[in-house]
Structure formats: structure tokens, C-alpha cells
């Protein structure tokens with residue numbers, strides 16, 4: 001089932017999701033970035049805002065139109081709702097230990113990019129949890145650090161959504177070509193104010209998305225990355241990149257698929273205590289502590305671990321790459337380190 005919605009139709013979609021009891025999350029402009037937060041209506045979406053992104057660079061800017069999904073990935077990903085940055089596990093007090101039970105939130109995600117759609121699928125394979133209702137937003141303009149096409153994760157949404165929207169603004173107006181991916185999506189679309197989609201609407205949406213794939217300025221090298229990384233464990237590039245890397249862990253925090261956690265115990269002055277789970281990073285020195293100390297003491301070892309896991313050994317563990325080509329790790333790296341450039345440097349070496 002498909003249809004064409006206007007802005008009022010998009011607003012009705014958000015309203016219907018809220019009326020069904022879901023907490024609707026989507027992109028909003030906050031603190032000079034496109035963040036993810038609760039939407040109460042389509043008016044909360046970042047209408048007319050775009051993003052300039054490059055290695056170590058991210059700025060929002062005013063667009064010449066009023067597109068609501070005219071921006072690339074921001075610093076946050078949907079991971080924070082599926083796998084929260086911090087979660088209480090157990091508390092202790094005068095009554096002893098008590099496990100912390102959280103009421104599950106019935107989420108609807110609106111405006112999920114195809115790269116993030118793929119990331120949600122990969123992450124849920126690991127952390128599980130209930131599947132949110134997903135409204136995807138296909139990409140018609142690649143961002144400055146995007147390379148999803150070369151990872152097979154975009155710019156078109158190929159599955160994993162209830163509804164997928166393709167936004168278009170031209171002389172015929174501001175509209176969203178909407179296609180249902182599930183029965184629930186079709187049922188909802190049927191109740192929204194819109195018009196039936198024509199062959200022309202469908203062709204325009206396809207052409208806009210295909211154009212985005214052609215204009216994507218960045219790509220992962222077209223080679224067997226898993227084999228490349230396994231064969232290059234002693235490559236001099238690891239020391240070279242370590243000379244630029246601050247081991248800050250930003251790349252792992254913004255990555256929509258990095259899932260590692262650590263546990264922390266905290267005490268309060270009343271004698272109570274709490275054990276919490278928090279996101280951890282393989283760039284932390286104590287991440288690799290075994291009996292006797294850390295086994296990855298150098299920045300080179302930690303960068304190699306991150307990239308080799310992400311692009312290589314994820315395949316062994318989960319049957320897929322850990323990277324979807326969203327480009328967040330490139331934009332939010334304070335040193336501007338670009339994972340595609342690092343992979344290319346290895347691929348250009350003698351060993352493959």
C-alpha cells in the first residue's frame with residue numbers, strides 16, 4: 001500500500017502514533033545539532049534545517065526550502081532508546097538488594113534514515129528488546145560524511161520499517177511519498193489524510209533516492225574488508241593513525257551499532273548503593289583489563305581493535321558488518337579520522 005501525504009498528513013501520522021499510546025521520537029533542532037527527542041507534532045521537526053558535515057566537522061545551516069528531513073545523521077542515534085547510555089541494574093539499602101525493573105516504553109521512531117534502519121536491525125540482534133514502530137525517511141541528499149551506499153545500507157530503505165517516506169518539495173508542493181512495509185503500517189496509512197500515489201510519484205521517489213546514491217562522495221573500498229583487516233594486523237598505518245587519535249572514544253559513543261557496556265557501583269551517604277550499566281568504549285584503557293592489566297595499552301592497538309571488530313570480526317560474531325556507513329564517527333572525531341580513508345590506506349598497501 002502507498003499514498004502521498006502532505007505536511008498535515010505527516011502531522012496526522014505523528015498524532016495517530018501518539019494516540020495509540022506510543023512515545024514518538026524523531027529529529028529536532030537542539031543545541032545547534034539535529035538531535036532525537038519526543039515529538040508532539042510535525043511542528044517539532046527541524047523544518048528548513050540542513051547539515052554541513054566533514055571529518056571533525058558538523059554544523060547545522062538554514063536550507064532554502066522547508067524540508068523536515070533535509071539533514072544527515074546527527075550526533076545521537078536511535079541506539080540511546082534501544083540500549084540506553086546508562087541503566088540502573090540493582091539497588092541496595094536497608095531492605096537488601098533489589099533489581100531495578102523498568103516499565104518498557106512503546107516507542108515509535110519517525111524519520112529513521114536507511115543507514116540507521118540497518119543499524120537498528122544489527123543492534124537488536126545483540127541487545128534484543130521490543131521492536132518500535134518505525135517510520136523511515138529515505139535519503140534524497142547524501143550528507144558530507146555518508147557512505148551507506150558502499151555498505152549496502154542506503155540510501156533507499158530496503159526493509160525493517162512499518163512506513164517509509166520520501167520527501168519532495170517542488171512546484172507541486174511539499175509532500176511525502178509513503179509506502180507501507182508491514183500490515184500495521186498499511187493500516188495506519190489507510191487512516192491518514194492523503195491521496196493515492198501514482199506511477200509518477202513512485203518514479204519520482206525512486207529517481208530522487210537513486211540520485212542521492214550517485215552523489216555520495218565517500219565510499220568504503222570495494223574489497224573483502226574482513227580479510228584485509230585480518231591480513232594487516234602489523235601494518236604501519238596503525239601506528240600512523242595512533243599518532244592522530246586521542247583515544248577519546250567519541251567514535252564508539254556516536255556509532256549506532258557499538259554496544260559495549262561496563263558496570264559501575266556508586267554509594268550514597270545514607271548507606272545505599274546502586275549498580276548501573278553504562279556504555280563503554282574499546283578506546284578506554286581499562287576496557288581490555290585481564291588479570292594483571294590491560295592488554296591493549298597503545299592507541300594503535302585500541303584503534304586496530306575498534307576498526308578490526310567493526311569491519312572484520314563482526315562478520316564472525318554476527319554474520320554482518322558492524323558498520324552501516326552513517327559517517328557519524330568521521331564527523332564527531334575531534335582529529336577528523338575517517339574510517340573509509342583508514343581502510344583505503346590498508347587496501348592500498350602490499351598485503352591484502
Ligand code: SF4
Pocket residue numbers: 244245246247248249250251252283329332333334335336337
Ligand atoms: S578515532 Fe577519533 S573519535 Fe575515535 S577515539 Fe580516536 S580521536 Fe577519538
Ligand code: SF4
Pocket residue numbers: 251254255256257258310322323324325326327328329330339
Ligand atoms: S563505524 Fe562510523 S560510519 Fe560505521 S556505523 Fe559506526 S559511526 Fe557509522
